[in-house]
């Protein structure tokens with residue numbers, strides 16, 4: 001199955017509403033999923049929610065709501081977010097679903113059967129936010145740096161997974177060129193394995209009410225990783241489902257840098273122990289700040305994208321996110337950058353190109369144009385470069401390259417002045433229509449709604465990457481519609 005592409009986001013905790021950091025990971029993943037579909041790959045895109053986490057139960061208790069209801073209500077906000085962001089996800093997994101519970105238990109059992117699970121008493125620093133025991137080296141000034149909280153000292157009997165047994169294999173895997181990208185995040189993991197080694201990890205918690213029972217001991221719940229990470233295969237119907245057989249292993253797990261270790265080290269070791277093929281790549285992204293500030297509840301800027309995206313416009317939001325947050329760095333999303341990009345790049349460069357071209361087509365040809373010769377405008381398009389940027393996950397640079405073509409088309413109108421020059425007017429306008437059709441194709445993964453709007457005005461249907469060439473439309477019948485992007489004051 002060389003021609004398949006399985007991509008996932010991490011699953012989100014549902015202890016609070018989504019914020020724009022969640023939106024970024026989903027948009028990044030959606031662009032890659034759409035581009036691979038557009039390029040002819042049989043694509044499956046999975047996202048979902050982590051509902052068994054103790055912190056869900058904890059917040060529910062604080063709010064005095066039954067955990068089931070709290071989780072169900074909050075999960076809806078994440079499902080809604082998929083629609084708000086116009087994601088093309090093929091499934092949405094919730095880890096309370098029966099299809100997931102039985103797979104998580106099956107994986108636990110397989111690891112137990114491999115002889116990789118044992119019971120021991122354990123005392124450690126437990127961060128409820130991370131749902132993890134933290135080592136001294138994880139702490140900054142005695143606190144969890146992710147949650148800025150002092151961990152609790154907990155002592156209990158747990159089942160442990162022999163992660164240490166897989167140290168050599170995991171080090172080799174993580175050192176390979178393409179498993180963890182980009183390279184900076186790979187080095188972090190490799191250095192940590194080399195300096196600290198792999199220590200066995202707790203995979204159960206005793207005496208909890210919320211979560212999935214371990215199959216070997218009903219007094220213990222499966223503790224986070226075997227449960228949460230197995231969503232990537234439970235959603236496909238592991239072990240016998242047709243989707244599992246078709247799509248696993250995943251081409252890419254997209255994750256934030258905070259959970260790189262769990263995906264690059266713990267997940268492959270779980271799979272090795274359960275004798276399941278490994279995912280091909282862990283794509284790690286940085287964090288998003290909002291208006292220059294870290295997103296946090298206490299700063300009151302953890303805005304729900306479901307509330308604000310409709311106000312901005314979904315494609316304006318998607319475009320700004322991709323441009324402002326290069327995937328291998330942290331980035332900032334601000335309302336000012338959204339405004340500037342909407343007014344200049346989207347409204348002036350792209351929106352005006354469409355509206356002025358269609359006005360001229362309607363004025364001089366009643367909207368009907370037949371195929372004309374190639375006027376060399378397409379020499380300005382570098383599809384190879386765009387593809388290369390996308391395969392390097394430099395989505396912002398891919399957009400820059402598409403914009404360079406759109407700007408060439410604008411320059412071409414100005415240079416040729418089809419409102420003055422009657423002689424080659426139809427050639428110029430046909431070439432412009434083709435440039436709009438091709439821009440719309442190339443943008444369809446980034447701004448799917450905008451592509452649909454452009455195509456409706458051009459009177460064509462969206463094709464695929466094979467249609468990114470000059471002259472495949474014999475006759476255009478165009479109709480000018482609403483402007484693509486309203487300027488923001």
Ligand SMILES: [Zn+2]
Nearest residue numbers: 127130144147
């Ligand atoms: Zn923490």
